[in-house]
Amino acid sequence: MKGTARLGLAGLLLVAGSLAGAPAARAAGPRLLLDRAELEPSWFPGLARLRLHVTAIQLEGTLIPVGGDDPFVLMVSGSRRREPYLVGRYAGSGGATAVVVVVQTGWEMRDDLEAMREAVAQLWGGLPSDAQIALVTYGEGVDGGNRLGAAHSAADRRVDAMEADAAPADQQLIGAVERAVTTLGRARAPGGEQVPLRRIVVVLSDGKDADPDPSRYRLVGERAEHLGIRVHSIAFSPVDNRGPLLGLGELSKRSGGTFRWVRSREGFRPQMDTLLAEIDQQYVLTFFLPAAQLAGKRLAVGYRDLESNEVKVKEVSCGGKACGEGEFCARHACVARGKGGGGLWWWVLWIGGGLIGLLVVVGAVGALAGRRAGAPAGQVPGQVPGMTPGQVPGMTPGMAPGQVPGPVPGAAPVASGSLLVMAGPYQGQRMPLRHGFVVGSARGCDFTVPGDPQVIPHHAIFVMDARGAMAVVDRGSPTGTFVNGVRITEARLQHGNLIRIGSCSLRYLAQ
16 A cells, blocks of 8 residues: 555554654654645636645655656546646645634643744744634633634734633643634635635644543544544643643544644744645646546545545536636636736736646746846736737737737647757757647656756746647746747747757747
8 A cells, every 4th residue: 555645544653653752653654645626627628727736745744855757646546647737836826725723721831832822923924924814722611713814913912812721620622623623614715615715723732631532533533624624733742741642643644634743842843834834835736638537536646656545526617616618717717718818917827727836836926026127128028029018928910918819619739839959959859849848857858958957857848729829838947948038937939939948949840
């Protein structure tokens, strides 16, 4: 059995062994979690856009470095398929997030509340700025957490006001987590029900409860998993009582969350760092495949010898609604093909149907601003020299700024053009292009550029519209991709354009 997306029985035993001080247990292996799958209408007729949200971490939450020569593999009903994909991160995907933090304020935590306050502030400071948050505190009773709010200030005041119980008492951990799960279960994204909402509970606790029946931890974790809520445990015992921490491990295992063990109060910060990395750096994989091959099927992903859990995808939809003929999905709303938009942003929609993951790949806002600063005055990054201000790549003379070329109705992408190698490996050779053609230094690319430090493993990808017109997309490379000497994030290609990737020069030939 390959690595799974849950902390299975073996994983929980490893946690137990670690808590008991077994040195070998700390070498626990990594895991994959397929958190969510979205199947939406894309710009390309006959192809749906599949977005998979994938968490890749070690047992206690350290990120697995993914990439290089080992790509993710898509599995459809158990069949492994190597398909081209775009990869981004959750932090730049525009997804909605709701987080409820559960903090133990019992008498035993009286000397550690300041460290826990700082840990909660660190978590909230690292979440997306539009995240909805709430705080539940518990000790002898349960307080707060009935409503989510976007303003950090009110929640921060509650954190500052946390006080420990005046005397020892039975703790109400399960009741506090149940309240957090209930609050998240009825939560909705600020943009409406059609926007997927990522729901997370973070528990800072020693694991004790007034009724420590293991079945209670298990049932709450299973309820959370049923609602799509991940429970991440930050386990800490001031008196080094490790037995109750296993209840927190059960909560996380059953819900698909992660267990983290803080050995001392100084350990809160590094463990919170790994939790934020797990949240913000979740992989978002985007595939373009025929809808009939995916709808109603069970999907999973593989990486090396790891294999995720399976998620069954429903019919193609856009925010839970069906798009009409001639429409595609962008930002969880149906958009008619061929309608005008907002300049470069609509060009991004045109080449990928609102590829949020693509925006992550091509870089953060700061990097984009740097590219904009390097372009001539009035020129949009991605324009070929000679284009007038307001035009986007792919516009023809007479088209209004912001107008997007429309596809031929019912047409499917076909092979279009080729690349002539002007300088670099295989100089003089001509290679036919297709949708998903990848250039990079990794083995398995359609065109491999070995030994060039300026070329990353998957440097650039060529994508095709419904009429067979090609565009080139930089995949977040630090050294960039250039078309006719202009650094681009994405640009539609015209016959004769010169593309430079590292020390390699490629001439695009439309015929």
